[in-house]
Amino acid sequence: MTSPSPAPAPLEGPWLRLRPVAEPDLPTILEWLREPEVLHWWDNELGSLEEAREEFLEPDPRDPGAGYLIEEQGSALGYIQWWQRSDDEMDAHWAGIDIFIADPTARGRGVGTEAVRMLLAWLFEERHLHRVTIDPETGNARAIRSYQKAGFRLDGVLRHNDFMRGAWVDTQMMSILEDEWPEAKAAWDAERALG
Ligand SMILES: CC(C)(COP(=O)(O)OP(=O)(O)OC[C@H]1O[C@@H](n2cnc3c(N)ncnc32)[C@H](O)[C@@H]1OP(=O)(O)O)[C@@H](O)C(=O)NCCC(=O)NCCS
Known part of the structure; x- marks a missing residue:
């Protein structure tokens, strides 16, 4: 996970x-x-404001990215970020997303999927990226379902790709490509039309 810039x-x-x-x-x-739940699936408890500032507000200036609070009618429900690596020219064509909904009462009612779709719309339509990825743990069925609804497809399992809760865990690499976005957006539009 890379820290984003505002x-x-x-x-x-x-x-x-x-x-x-x-x-x-x-x-x-x-x-x-x-x-x-955030501690379980994100596993990044920080001890001080200084650490939080470093993680969320002071990223490596070479790596593009942004972190947002997810707000519903002025209430902050969670956090979403996108990030890129600047190591290679090809890295400018893709980005990764991470998200958590922190308010337990806000989970399971579509907020996470909606926030991911909003960010995908911006990444594909404003930044013209080719590929966007997300990599939930293989055991995080709710996250995987939410990302599938938003249009992500399963790439494969990355064995021991993350170290969480004191152990190596497998993650499910998922991606959506620019030419898949119009279909995903149409599904989003159709859902919104149904209310
Ligand atoms: C993962 C997360 C971002 C998803 O956001 P959300 O707003 O809760 O998700 P949504 O309501 O948009 O969609 C959840 C979907 O998963 C389904 N779901 C819920 N629990 C599930 C389970 N145990 N197995 C399979 N699907 C499940 C829901 O039914 C819903 O699908 P549906 O609309 O087809 O019924 C949010 O739950 C969260 O932040 N969880 C805690 C932290 C976390 O896991 N972060 C992600 C790290 S990769």
Whole structure:
């Protein structure tokens, strides 16, 4: 996971708003990282505001990216980020996404899928990327289902790709390509039309 830099502008949708993280959000983020489900699947408990600032507000300036609070009617429900690596010219064509919904009452009602779709729309339509990836743990069935709904397809299992909760875990690499985005967007539009 790479730390993101703040985005210049919020992403506005009819339901949710993705607002770039700012300094006053850091205590909330620290608290969110200790919420049991976030702690389990994200496993990045930070000890201080300074650590949170470093992780969420002071990324490596060479690596493009952005972190946003996910807001519904002014209430912050969670966090989403995109990131790129700057090591290679080809790296400019793809990005990774990470997300957590920290408010337990907000999970399971479509917020995560909606936030991912909003970010995908921006990455494909504004940044013109070729490929976007996400890599939930193989055991995180809810996350995998949510990302499939947003249009991600399964690439394969990366064995021992992450170190979580004191052990190596397998992750499910998922991706969506630019030419798959129109179909995923049409599915999103159809769902919204149904209300
Ligand atoms: C993963 C996460 C981002 C998904 O966001 P969300 O708003 O809860 O997800 P949605 O409501 O959009 O979609 C969840 C889907 O998974 C399904 N689901 C829920 N629990 C499930 C399970 N145990 N197995 C399979 N599917 C499950 C839901 O039914 C829903 O699918 P449906 O709309 O077809 O019914 C959010 O739950 C979360 O942040 N969890 C804790 C931290 C985390 O896991 N972060 C992701 C790290 S990769």
